[in-house]
Amino acid sequence: MTAAPHPGTDQVWDWLSQVPDPEIPVISLTDLGIIRDVAWADDTLVVTVTPTYSGCPATSIINLDIETALRSHGIEKLRLERQLSPPWTTDWITEGGREKLRAYGIAPPIDGTAADGRLAGRIARLAGSSNLVIACPRCGSTKTEKISQFGSTPCKASYRCTDCLEPFDYFKCI
């Protein structure tokens, strides 16, 4: 058997950019920023993936989808590696991904607003209204309020717009 030259990593990245996130199918795995590396180890393709949340049930589906997609492009020897560090951050969601989220009705994360757990200085904000302005993905109004710190998946929070009255998901920051 003659070994055909294996596809370049750019090609593999391109294939992965067409694999949708199983829970938010308008964005791809590369938009989400969870593919950390693509490399060849001899004749084995190694794809390094980082989980979004420790307990996100989509993680195993994502691995399955990556495998299915790459096998359909003729990759035979494939290894998926989990990488925890550095931990995933919503800052890694691409600009394109943010626009797709907004168009889909999910307010994209606002970078740099992740909870840091240093509570003493946050009490005033916690007790009062949030100073975080999250625009409604439907009408663009900034008159919005938080309904719950978690939404339909672990990665989102629930908000509502007090102008157009629609509820929406906000992709919370971590």
Add this chain to the structure above:
Amino acid sequence: MAGAETIDRTAFAEWLQRVGDNALILGHRVSEWCGHAPALEEDIALANQALDLIGQCQLWLGLAAEVEDKGRSADDLAFLRDAGAFRNLLLVERPNGDFAQTLMRQFLFDAYHVELLRALKGSTDNRVAEIAAKAEKEVAYHLERSADLVIRLGDGSAESHARMEQALKSLWPYSGEMFIDDATDQAMADAGIAPLPSTLRAAWDETVAAVLTEATLAHPGQAWQHKGGKQGVHSEHLGFLLAEMQFLQRAYPGAVW
């Protein structure tokens, strides 16, 4: 991974089970609210928080299984140990009670958990540091939520205030165990793997005092404290929890999805 090689593996695995069991048992307790919470949004929030904790538990118990090297998996540790082999704090096995009890338990634990994870990010064992860095982000968010709700309900209606006050009173005697050092903790601290629990107390005290003040709840001050969970001496509540959590694997050994 210098720490892992020079330290007693039994002590390291024991300590990892403590961290993993806290996440597992609290995660299971919180999941018991699924379908029963006072509002749909809270139901979703509690279920998602339980997912975070159970995900963290998988990482910690996975490492515990690797370190003990007895051929057991994270699932074996979760589903096939009996109560006496669990190493979680008594606080996290306390029954859910009303919503106030659940939230107060969460807040008292979150305020400790975030300090523990922050310290563990500097662990001499890379695997511990990596899991801690991942979990800390999730737990910082848990703390923001539980502190927010303790304040809103403590400084809320007469009814919510009274319930939060009662929750604080009943859970406070279970808070001290988080900061007790024993020989396992000392071995971990000597190896640079984990901080001594007692060193986390000052930051926890500060957070708790600030939030209770804002919540208009009287600080309970010094009180007699229960202990024993870390050594496997549990309350009767853990057995009932395990009976439900482990049912499937006990009734159908080896069942898989």
